[in-house]
Amino acid sequence: MLRLVVIAYLVLLVAWPVSLVFTGALSDGLGPVIDTFTDPLVLRALRLTAVAVLWAVVLNTVFGVGVALLLVRRSFPGRRLLAALVDLPLAVSPVVVGLALVLVYGSRNGWLGAPLAQAGVQIVFSTPGIVLATTFIAMPLVLREVVPVLEEVGTDQEQAARSLGAGPWATFRRITLPAIRWGVVYGMVLCLARAIGEFGAVKVVSGNLIGQTQTATLSVEELYMNFDRQGAFAVAAALSSVSIVVIIIVGLLRTRMEKRRGS
Amino acid sequence: MSIEIRNITKTFGDFVALDDVSVGIRPGSLTALLGPSGGGKSTLLRIVAGLETADSGAVAIDGVDATRLPPQRRGVGFVFQHYAAFPHMTVARNVAFGLDIRHRPKDEVRARVEELLRLVHLEQFADRMPGQLSGGQRQRMALARALAVEPAVLLLDEPFGALDAKVRKELRDWLRRLHDQVHVTTVFVTHDQEEALEVADEIVVVSNGRVEQVGSPDDLYDSPASEFVMSFLGPVTMLGGRLVRPHDVELLGIAVVGSVAGVVEGVQRVGNEARIQVGVPGAPSVAAVLTRAALRDLDVRVGDTVWLRLAKGATSMAATPASSPDDAARGAGSVLTGAVSAPR
Numbered sequence A: 001m002l003r004l005v006v007i008a009y010l011v012l013l014v015a016w017p018v019s020l021v022f023t024g025a026l027s028d029g030l031g032p033v034i035d036t037f038t039d040p041l042v043l044r045a046l047r048l049t050a051v052a053v054l055w056a057v058v059l060n061t062v063f064g065v066g067v068a069l070l071l072v073r074r075s076f077p078g079r080r081l082l083a084a085l086v087d088l089p090l091a092v093s094p095v096v097v098g099l100a101l102v103l104v105y106g107s108r109n110g111w112l113g114a115p116l117a118q119a120g121v122q123i124v125f126s127t128p129g130i131v132l133a134t135t136f137i138a139m140p141l142v143l144r145e146v147v148p149v150l151e152e153v154g155t156d157q158e159q160a161a162r163s164l165g166a167g168p169w170a171t172f173r174r175i176t177l178p179a180i181r182w183g184v185v186y187g188m189v190l191c192l193a194r195a196i197g198e199f200g201a202v203k204v205v206s207g208n209l210i211g212q213t214q215t216a217t218l219s220v221e222e223l224y225m226n227f228d229r230q231g232a233f234a235v236a237a238a239l240s241s242v243s244i245v246v247i248i249i250v251g252l253l254r255t256r257m258e259k260r261r262g263s
Numbered sequence B: 001m002s003i004e005i006r007n008i009t010k011t012f013g014d015f016v017a018l019d020d021v022s023v024g025i026r027p028g029s030l031t032a033l034l035g036p037s038g039g040g041k042s043t044l045l046r047i048v049a050g051l052e053t054a055d056s057g058a059v060a061i062d063g064v065d066a067t068r069l070p071p072q073r074r075g076v077g078f079v080f081q082h083y084a085a086f087p088h089m090t091v092a093r094n095v096a097f098g099l100d101i102r103h104r105p106k107d108e109v110r111a112r113v114e115e116l117l118r119l120v121h122l123e124q125f126a127d128r129m130p131g132q133l134s135g136g137q138r139q140r141m142a143l144a145r146a147l148a149v150e151p152a153v154l155l156l157d158e159p160f161g162a163l164d165a166k167v168r169k170e171l172r173d174w175l176r177r178l179h180d181q182v183h184v185t186t187v188f189v190t191h192d193q194e195e196a197l198e199v200a201d202e203i204v205v206v207s208n209g210r211v212e213q214v215g216s217p218d219d220l221y222d223s224p225a226s227e228f229v230m231s232f233l234g235p236v237t238m239l240g241g242r243l244v245r246p247h248d249v250e251l252l253g254i255a256v257v258g259s260v261a262g263v264v265e266g267v268q269r270v271g272n273e274a275r276i277q278v279g280v281p282g283a284p285s286v287a288a289v290l291t292r293a294a295l296r297d298l299d300v301r302v303g304d305t306v307w308l309r310l311a312k313g314a315t316s317m318a319a320t321p322a323s324s325p326d327d328a329a330r331g332a333g334s335v336l337t338g339a340v341s342a343p344r
Helices: A002-025 A030-038 A040-073 A079-085 A094-105 A113-118 A127-137 A140-153 A156-163 A168-197 A200-206 A216-225 A229-261 B041-049 B091-101 B106-119 B135-148 B165-182 B193-199 B217-222 B227-233 B292-298 B325-338
Strands: B003-012 B015-025 B030-034 B056-061 B076-079 B153-157 B185-190 B202-207 B210-215 B237-239 B242-244 B249-252 B260-270 B273-280 B283-291 B305-310 B316-318
Touching: A002 A229, A030 A040, A030 A229, A040 A079, A040 A127, A040 A140, A040 A168, A040 A216, A040 A229, A094 A113, A094 A127, A094 A200, A127 A168, A127 A200, A140 A168, A156 A168, A156 B076, A156 B135, A168 A216, A168 A229, A168 B091, A200 A216, A216 A229, B003 B041, B015 B041, B015 B056, B015 B202, B015 B210, B030 B041, B030 B165, B030 B193, B041 B056, B041 B076, B041 B153, B041 B185, B076 B135, B091 B106, B091 B135, B106 B135, B106 B165, B135 B153, B135 B165, B165 B185, B165 B193, B185 B193, B193 B217, B193 B227, B202 B217, B202 B227, B210 B217, B210 B227, B217 B227, B227 B242, B237 B283, B249 B283, B260 B292, B273 B292, B273 B305, B283 B292
Parallel strands: B030 B185, B030 B202, B076 B153, B153 B185
Antiparallel strands: B003 B015, B003 B056, B202 B210, B237 B242, B242 B316, B249 B305, B260 B273, B260 B305, B273 B283
């Protein structure tokens, strides 16, 4: 009974609507889909999203692993405060994040943005702003996956490696990283999915200059608003496929690794 | 290689884990740090390994001051209670880890790993993952891994604590034999006095952050420096105001000079051992241990009157005057249960 309820819930809320995106994309055959994906503006939007997502995943992975190590392996004054602070990006609405970034990095009035603009660096309404916004909203995802794994693994293995002659970096690379790698990979997947789908914060900081600062999600909105429903569905389907494919790959890899390890 | 521990003090907040501890460990010895849980022995071992830093004091390994050295530069091999196996590497790679870190030639590493796996009887498990080994096998792997880098000293933190009784006993004997083969200065932490007496050349009794006594197992057993050491190393009972071991209490069927009369309160047979509890007027009950044969000769039953005296050459010490009769009674009571299994 409980199983039925869960399945119905997931179908109504997730599977059905998402599958409709895919069928919607193909409702008039492949022709319009091909048209959409050969449109240079759509391609530029996809590329911009790819760039922003790549940066967001890389930055958040490095930051996430680093801060997780700091939070779990060290004790220092303000540790709790830091732990609370890193969750902030998940709690704040993306629109607010966008506005906050404009306040700081806006090229006209932003208190960091104005001097940067004078030096010739534009952040808001440009790619760096989009990268910043995307990174910001997905910040704690890797961290939150890694912290519990680090806590569970404990320090014995690391200390054993140290006593066997490994320095801090070798210990991290050979012992800590392999131990937390699935946490890191999951965090990266979540981060990737979240970053691909980001809309609100990016909308505020991008200025939505078509062909320049329009990301894939922004172009979905634009296509939809311009009554190109099929185009909108096509791009949306492409975005969700990426996330779904990545999650499936990770699932498969994980099962295989666990079999090999025999535990 | 010797270890010199000088005036080590370590506190965790308000708790004093080690209070001005100084110990010297002889080169090539097999030393047990023995004491009750929470007494500071593990902390001391971890300070020697560099896994913990002392608040004050110094550690010298092989005559070199190691107080400020990071663990990877101390030349210690450390074995953890819970093995600390690297689960993502095969047994062979686990053992090879320290050599890989030092970028030793591949052939040399392979030969050394084979040799060590033979030493710990795991040669047929080289390509298994640690998750596929039993606890005892994992601990032997951890030992081989620690020995691979030819450490100046080998440190083992409750190495058999997580194993079941039978494997524990086997590994104990095996560690003793291994040490006779390898001769590396070895220090192991244990709270099990039987383990310490059986395996070690030298025992350092640590309690409440202090060293109570240092000596060979026989020294400690025969001439304990304090009531604590005496009662920690084995069961004790009180006879005529003195602390003695139950097997040093002689039971006689007739009165002799210097004997104390008492009434048998209980007789318990455990295998070849007979534990007799004797009530003595004006003093707590006395526990005595006889062999089965001695019990048969004596033929005593509950309610019989017997005479007690201290056996010749028995170890005894005056119980501290500070201990009130209540304490003594409680002490004697715990002895009777303590005689059933050695105190932990």
